[in-house]
Amino acid sequence: MKLWDSFLEMLSDRNNLFDYRTYYSATVQWFKEHIYCFTPEIISINNLDFLLSLDIDGYITESPDIQLETEYERLKKLNPSSKHTVAMLIADILREMISIKSGTDCPVCGNEMIYAVDNRNFLSCDICGYCMAENT
Numbered sequence: 001m002k003l004w005d006s007f008l009e010m011l012s013d014r015n016n017l018f019d020y021r022t023y024y025s026a027t028v029q030w031f032k033e034h035i036y037c038f039t040p041e042i043i044s045i046n047n048l049d050f051l052l053s054l055d056i057d058g059y060i061t062e063s064p065d066i067q068l069e070t071e072y073e074r075l076k077k078l079n080p081s082s083k084h085t086v087a088m089l090i091a092d093i094l095r096e097m098i099s100i101k102s103g104t105d106c107p108v109c110g111n112e113m114i115y116a117v118d119n120r121n122f123l124s125c126d127i128c129g130y131c132m133a134e135n136t
């Protein structure tokens, strides 16, 4: 798909994968340049309006599961069949790199829990994996 090829082409410049902050910003910039390809529904279902406007300095995760060294090869193997799938993949990439601290300690291990990006009522612990809803 041409749209995905364009995203891959941007990432073939390894400078855009220099660190997580750069990768996040480069992905946001690419999406904004191609935003006319996506319908408002696709953008809002995937929470992209939030992800694209986020000031990442306060939210970037120290050690996401994404491996920058192999990220280009990983994405090259994918073959999204629609614009909606492209938007989903990009939202997943962005979400993977950010976390929103909750100020609540994990009842299992004491680590500060983070909010789910899509649902501020849902907390998870990135150390032990414990999850809970906020109002229970």
Ligand SMILES: [Zn+2]
Binding pocket: 106, 107, 108, 109, 110, 111, 125, 126, 127, 128, 129, 130
């Ligand atoms: Zn925990």
